[in-house]
Amino acid sequence: MITGFAIILDEEVLYVSNSNKYPSFEIVLFVEKLTSSLNPKNYWRLTDIYFEGETGKERMIIKHIVTENNQNLFYCITGDFPFISKEVSKLLDEYIEKVTANYETAEKIKEVSNHSEFSKVIKLITGYLWDKYRDPIEDEIIDLKCSDLENKIIYCGISAQGLPIISQLYDKTLLNNFHREITDENVELFTSSISAKLATIIMNTQIRAKTNIKEVHFNDLDDHCSKKIILCSPINDYSLDFIASGDFVRIKEIFKQLEENLSQEQILRNEFVGDLKPFRYLKTQLNEFLNNNF
The missing domain is CATH 3.30.450 (Beta-Lactamase)
Incomplete structure (x- = not known):
């Protein structure tokens, strides 16, 4: 089940679907500060954050895009998503596709982010995705081991x-x-x-x-x-x-x-x-x- 959507650019949360999820999406900002201190060339791409608390487990799936102007743009979705699922990847891809169909660049998103029309458009997109992916997304059995990787x-x-x-x-x-x-x-x-x-x-x-x-x-x-x-x-x-x-x-x-x-x-x-x-x-x-x- 999906619990929230967000769009983040550098150090600013430009859109969050529901305000009670803001603190969760805000963690992306703190993670980015850590990675920039480890990776000044900006080659690390954030993909997932996993949370676990008294209310259960939650996964944030993330598409981290570095723009031509070297800005960090994050499309984020939270939910009780399985660890591995092609359906989850499809959900994230569709979210990005529909947002960029309306706002092609990070600069455009930033420019209109304070306009009420922007929130209305993104709300229509997220509402559609919430409805489309209403059913629980099943986990998939995939062998994750990669013996070629040095630990x-x-x-x-x-x-x-x-x-x-x-x-x-x-x-x-x-x-x-x-x-x-x-x-x-x-x-x-x-x-x-x-x-x-x-x-x-x-x-x-x-x-x-x-x-x-x-x-x-x-x-x-x-x-x-x-x-x-x-x-x-x-x-x-x-x-x-x-x-x-x-x-x-x-x-x-x-x-x-x-x-x-x-x-x-x-x-x-x-x-x-x-x-x-x-x-x-x-x-x-x-x-x-x-x-x-x-």
Whole structure:
């Protein structure tokens, strides 16, 4: 079942079908700030965000278009969509097709976005799609494993209430994208930036959207056949955050095992009181586990 539609251009939500879904679509803005800090060449294309909370699971499907003027245009639809479905892809394609039939460019959409006529036109389009795809979309059995993909860990961290406790950057070559020398100081600054932006995503999802972010998927156009994934999982009052690339199925298996291992740690069952020293041993455990699995 579809729960909402949106159109986003750079840092502005130009259209949202129902105001109560605005906080969910707003997460795209925070995700884009994170990816721009990792990917200055703008080759990562956001495709999916998965949420899970007390009210259930929800998937946001996204078409991320970079315009000729290097603007980021996002067409987004939320719903209880299955993980893999050609029907979901058809829905998103039809949404884009009908919007662009009326407004050919991102500039035109931006120009008319404050006009009442724009909302009326998009409402007609979304109403048609809501009716057409009213029936639940079935999942499809597809083998997702791609043995040709190299699995690579980029970042892993543990946080509490938005405060980073452990932050580890494993792909230090990312600093080369910013023409920065790979020094301990630069790595620490870069890692802190990632931690802060991840915390912003997680906290805004919990506080404003009233749910939890579980997965964020990207295609990397600069790395042939490469897919990037962000995984987040609560462990008691803490959050385990993970950025990796490669075979999603295998990466999620590794993440689940790491999550299970860490959930046994007594320190993560205690309330965080601001002292980082008792958590230091976890960094060694993280390194050993990830080095053995990547």
